[in-house]
Amino acid sequence: MNAGSKALEKTIVASPERQKEADSDWTIVQAVQGGAVAAFDQLILKYRERVYGVIYNMTSNREDAADLTQDAFIKAFQSIHRFQGQSSFFTWLYRIAVNSTLTHLRKAKLRSFFSFEKISEEDKSAEVLAQLTDKTGADRELFVKELQEKLNEAMQKLSIKHRTVVTLFEIDGMSHEEIAEVMNCSVGTVRSRLHYAKQLLQSELQKYTRP
Amino acid sequence: MIDSQQPQTSRVSVEDLIRLKRAERPPAEFWVEFERSLRAKQLAAIVEKRSWWRSFGTFSRWTMPLGAAAAALSISFVALNRSQSGAPKSVDLAKTEQAQKPAAPALPAVATETFVASTNSHEHELPATVTVAEHHTPAVVNTAVQSAIAHSADAAVATAAAAAQVGSVTEQIAGIVSESHTPQDAATAQFASVTEVETPSVSAIGAYFDRALGSFGESSAKDKTSVVEPLSQVTAPRDARRARLLAFTSTVDNRSPQYSDSTSVVRSRERITSHLNEEALYDSLHRLGLKGNLVSIQF
Numbered sequence: 001m002n003a004g005s006k007a008l009e010k011t012i013v014a015s016p017e018r019q020k021e022a023d024s025d026w027t028i029v030q031a032v033q034g035g036a037v038a039a040f041d042q043l044i045l046k047y048r049e050r051v052y053g054v055i056y057n058m059t060s061n062r063e064d065a066a067d068l069t070q071d072a073f074i075k076a077f078q079s080i081h082r083f084q085g086q087s088s089f090f091t092w093l094y095r096i097a098v099n100s101t102l103t104h105l106r107k108a109k110l111r112s113f114f115s116f117e118k119i120s121e122e123d124k125s126a127e128v129l130a131q132l133t134d135k136t137g138a139d140r141e142l143f144v145k146e147l148q149e150k151l152n153e154a155m156q157k158l159s160i161k162h163r164t165v166v167t168l169f170e171i172d173g174m175s176h177e178e179i180a181e182v183m184n185c186s187v188g189t190v191r192s193r194l195h196y197a198k199q200l201l202q203s204e205l206q207k208y209t210r211p
Numbered sequence: 212m213i214d215s216q217q218p219q220t221s222r223v224s225v226e227d228l229i230r231l232k233r234a235e236r237p238p239a240e241f242w243v244e245f246e247r248s249l250r251a252k253q254l255a256a257i258v259e260k261r262s263w264w265r266s267f268g269t270f271s272r273w274t275m276p277l278g279a280a281a282a283a284l285s286i287s288f289v290a291l292n293r294s295q296s297g298a299p300k301s302v303d304l305a306k307t308e309q310a311q312k313p314a315a316p317a318l319p320a321v322a323t324e325t326f327v328a329s330t331n332s333h334e335h336e337l338p339a340t341v342t343v344a345e346h347h348t349p350a351v352v353n354t355a356v357q358s359a360i361a362h363s364a365d366a367a368v369a370t371a372a373a374a375a376q377v378g379s380v381t382e383q384i385a386g387i388v389s390e391s392h393t394p395q396d397a398a399t400a401q402f403a404s405v406t407e408v409e410t411p412s413v414s415a416i417g418a419y420f421d422r423a424l425g426s427f428g429e430s431s432a433k434d435k436t437s438v439v440e441p442l443s444q445v446t447a448p449r450d451a452r453r454a455r456l457l458a459f460t461s462t463v464d465n466r467s468p469q470y471s472d473s474t475s476v477v478r479s480r481e482r483i484t485s486h487l488n489e490e491a492l493y494d495s496l497h498r499l500g501l502k503g504n505l506v507s508i509q510f
Contacts, residue, residue, distance in 0.1 A: 044249070048242070051239055057232055066241075070249045074256050117235040128227045148235070151228060170229040202225045 003201060009189045022088035029089055032080050040080070044073055047090060050172060051097050057167040058101050058160075062115045068087050068104055072097035094174075094182045098164060116148055132208060147208065154204035162197040169194055 025046075031039040051072055056065035075096050083092055120137075133143050155163055164183065168174045176194075180187045202209065346442040 013217065034432055048245070048499075049236075052237070052245075053233070053235075062237065066245055066248075070245070073249060074252050077253060078256055117237050128223060128231055131223050131227075147231070151232060155229075155232075166229065170226055171232050198225055201229065205225060205228055208228055209225055 020087070021090070025089035026085050029080060029083055029085070032077075033064050033083075036109065040077055043076075043089065043093075044055075047093055048073070050090075051093065054094065054167055054172050055101050056117065057155070058098075058163055060116065060156060062117055064104065064108075068097065068101050072100055075100070089179050091178060095184075098168075098182055102164070103158055116152065150205065150208070154201050157204060158197050158200060162193050162200075165190055165193040166197045166201070187189055 025043065028039050028042055030045075048069060052065055052069045055068045055072075056062060059065050059068070072093065076093050079096075083089070102200065129140075129144060132147065133140060133195045135143055150201075155166070158166065161183070165179060168179045169176070174182070176190045179190045183190065500507040500509070
């Protein structure tokens with residue numbers, strides 16, 4: 001077990017799968033640091049959709065999300081020689097992405113506009129939609145679009161930090177500890193923000209929910 | 212819009228609604244474009260020269276504290292210097308006078324010229340040399356004169372020519388000068404020989420140097436007091452007028468002495484003297500006034 005693995009033992013990982021994932025990432029990172037620049041593509045392919053998903057749900061703008069995702073990977077590539085394995089690579093990458101997005105959102109607060117991806121009706125989403133409506137065809141499509149707009153409106157009513165917590169926990173599936181590490185705050189703060197955000201969303205989306 | 216036909220058995224929570232957003236995924240072609248633009252940005256990032264200020268990020272953690280400490284030290288040093296320069300200083304007169312003296316190396320050239328001039332007609336031109344020497348301390352003058360004598364061969368030859376009137380003494384001086392290896396030696400030997408052999412001409416030369424050096428103190432004191440401000444040299448108009456009137460009265464007295472004691476002359480002299488009173492003169496002028504075409508006189 002090398003020094004990097006010892007460092008990763010100290011990091012907060014949600015599950016054995018995450019630990020395994022973190023170890024494989026660290027191997028790739030060491031290869032990139034050793035000069036195998038092409039190895040970084042593996043990390044891009046592995047995390048691009050997740051990073052894009054987080055940024056997209058924070059910004060609600062697909063173009064901005066694409067640019068910010070690319071910038072996050074570029075920054076990670078430029079700074080990878082400084083990555084010492086004190087945290088898992090994906091946590092480190094998420095921190096870069098989230099911080100870049102927060103900076104972008106603060107700058108573009110007054111000129112933000114939305115552009116959404118289409119909801120793909122498969123598995124879990126299809127099940128939820130089936131519970132919400134039995135409409136078919138154009139009516140169902142109209143309903144899904146309206147629901148999507150309402151969801152994004154509710155998300156945008158949250159503060160940037162509350163929105164980030166909700167995105168990382170509910171959409172990306174990160175643990176409280178991991179979110180705390182990414183956002184550089186305590187786990188209690190993460191839980192508090194999450195609770196407050198859900199309350200607000202509940203009040204905004206109550207007509208779609210059944211208690 | 213809530214669907215009125217929604218099944219009553221649905222249990223959709225906020226979490227379920229939020230997780231719907233997981234299904235908001237870009238199409239496959241989006242990732243092709245993403246890959247292409249990411250490659251372009253990656254290449255640009257590799258080629259792009261790093262800004263100079265980015266290098267600050269690579270400094271050690273001690274760089275900033277050390278820089279701040281150095282800046283604070285330099286600022287305090289400058290402030291201390293300024294506060295000291297702002298405070299009144301104790302004036303060291305000796306140092307001040309020393310600083311005000313002209314640079315010594317500039318002297319020999321001037322002194323050489325004057326001395327060469329003086330040797331042509333030694334008695335008449337001597338004061339010129341003294342005038343140059345007056346501006347320096349005796350030690351400087353002594354050294355300057357000696358070095359001036361010795362500095363050029365012309366000076367030595369001229370000195371020898373001037374001393375030709377005294378026969379053997381002159382020959383002795385010329386011989387010593389020619390035997391000397393350096394100009395300084397020549398000058399020293401020349402002065403030594405002059406003081407040893409007391410002939411009238413030699414004593415005259417010695418007297419000249421004595422006068423020159425002796426009068427230094429007086430002339431330097433005179434120089435110090437003779438510094439007059441330019442404004443004080445300008446004579447007022449009233450002084451010139453007074454002088455002109457007095458000159459006129461004196462010429463009248465000299466040219467016509469027969470009238471010098473007469474009562475009319477005395478009266479005119481008194482009148483002139485009274486006119487010299489400036490206040491009265493200006494008072495009389497103030498009484499005159501011009502208003503358009505009229506001349507007014509106040510009594």
